[in-house]
Amino acid sequence: MGGVVATAAITSSSEVVRTPAELRRAKILGIVYLVLGAFVLFVFAFGVEAGSTASFGLSRPTDTFEVPAAEVPARAFTIVIAVLFGFLGAVQLVRGFGDKANLVLGGVLFLFVLAFLTWAAAGKSFSMVGMLQATLVQAVPIALGAMAGILCERVAVINIAIEGQLLTGAFVGVIVGSATNLWIGLLAAVVSGIVLGWVLAVLAVRYLVDQIIIGVFINIFALGMTSFLTSRILVEIPDLNNSQRALPIKIPLLGDIPIIGPVLFNNNLFVYVMVVLAVFLQWALFRTRWGLRARAVGEKPRAADTVGINVFRTRYLNVMLGGAVAGFGGAFFTLGSAGRFDENITVGLGFIGLAAMIFGRYMPVGALAAALVFGFADSLQGKLAILQTPIPSEFLLMAPYVATIIVVAGLVGRSRTPAADGEPYIKQ
């Protein structure tokens, strides 16, 4: 499969003129592929016992159709991947892949993970379906947080308060959800997000406060307030910390498809909303008048103002919409999983959301993809503990943050920020 991609890429890249920076990057990528290939060969391929197989479970006992587990001969499979990496690295160094470069990079990373899993699961069995579903669930708060960030940053308001908005949504959601029902709890979480979005907007747009400082303020305040109220109220009145939860909804027919069904179509509300919202926002930002105006405000507010777009109102609206999304995402921690709140339940996932936003290049669908990658890393470290690999889970937990630093530094790709990001607009 990789070979087809490679040959197609060679023909298309031959006449592309490349800048020195791109050439340097291409060279680095080629070396990276070769190093990865050597790594797969020496660590993974020779690290497994000859003749051992890795068994990947593709269905669970509760599924409608039972699919036999995929038995992969560990050493042969990893050697094939290593050879493929060597080939791709050589092609990358000699010719480059032109506009397919990112596709190849993605493919290489995917295969590397597959080789890694084969190595880790050699001689054991490993529930692939279980891990993929865990990935999707782990991605929910990250993706929704990232989309909240995108809605703000596209109108040039920096939002590092995602963490605080998630935490508040989780807290308000569980209290109101416990006192009433799931749906009103969800609504309350969204409203709490809108309120925090409004605070951010007022301070940023009206009082022109430094937006990073506002974010720091909201984060410290939200953590302090929710922790304070948890010890003060939830401990005293435990009934307020025990809510209905959003249960998995199996979509008829689609949910019965082997492998895909249990992973994609048997989830709770939050997972479906995440996917639908990503696609919807992508369309809305790039195909509607609202989206065009929002982006204009984020790139060139003065010009947008000149053609009659109300910069202030656009910023207020989008930042509050972002808050609504973050509030909903926060409710996932309580209403979407355990049904109860604990201090600092978000454990920094809001900042991974921030990372996913940057990693996904300020695009909703890109952010969803990044969130899935980060969610995968997270569920992987959970599984690795079970497989007893020598890799410390801390390094996988660290991966999203390191990846973001690499992207921000432009070492691999570059994420372009809206031009006016963080600058308050002063009408003249």
Place this chain on the structure above:
Amino acid sequence: MTVDSTDVDVAPDDDPGSSPEPSLLEEVAGTRSGLMEALVVPVLAVFTALVVGALVLVFTDPDLWEIFGTGEWFTQSWDSISGAYSALFRGSFGSTRAISETLVAASPVILAGLSVAVGFRAGLFNIGGEGQVTIGGMTAIMIGIKLTAVPFPLLALLALIGGIVGGAVWGGIAGLLKARTGAHEVITTIMLNFVAAFLTLWLLKTDFFRVPDRQDPVTQSIDEGAQLPRLLTFIDPQLRVHAGIIVALLAAVFVWWLLFRSTIGYQFRAVGHNPDAARYGGMRVAWLYVAVMGVAGGLAGLAGADTVQGVLYRGTPGFSGNIGFDAIGLALLGRSHPAGVVLAGILFGALRAGGREIQASEFIPIDLVSIIQALVIVFIAAPALIRGLYRLRPSDEGPTQLTKGWGA
């Protein structure tokens, strides 16, 4: 057109307050004139935060909800507030022991606050104090548990220097990334905070740091020779105040000298003032970013070493205790001036020490202190809120903007 920076005509004792354009100090704080003016907003900000904290206290007490609006409610609310705030005072300044605890809590936050202040002066937002504190603390622990052959004053000094170096390297990474690739320090330092946290979690479990025969993630205790000596044990052996407060004050003097009396500090402030002009003036702005983040990281790393060598004597998960985030509010409150940072640090130290007393004697969660600190941050950063609330003369200050975008 790279002129060596020393060729530039430098006026090292140039006071930022006298420049016609607002310096970063003024942008942070909005001050133009006079000590009184400089104190009004911070004092009112702290006062207002305490008042709002009191309201939070009253309105979140389930026992008071049932009697809301009655005369009883007012008297009980008042009892609750006065109980809390007198405990806050008792725990922070009420006795020799309380003052000692305040100083213990103040010394690391002063150091971390100086770190953020140096960044602000140079136009950089060091939000990575937390990571730098952690790495600095771990370096100090490493020296403290491995170089046990070295005798007391030398080992303590070495561990402190180790903390500075560890923090400086961690901060320097962000500076280097900004210098070489333009990556915004806010994003890189946030991410580095998490990298440091997970790295430390892993290190705590390695045989190098771990206590033999124990599985929990706690390091061995540092050698006695690496501990900062307690200062007042001759009065009362319970007094924990240690040499860290002296280290913090010396660091404040150093930062004052660095910023206002040295050539490189002048360059820091020039970059913070206007990086384009600084570049035009022949300064190597990219390398100044590395230097600024190195110095800022070093100060935060020293805060980590101070915590480890003065109080904890070992490393545990999350031993940095949010010092790096408190530091941001502290630098804002202290208007990024070393003297202001010391005063603000003592106030934040008092809040921490008093917060423990509130929790112990009044059963009010210590998180009230975080709420108050968050409110201080927003009132300082948005002085218009305070000026509006107290009908103060509106000043001609510009917007409080430190950061400009964060992408390319």
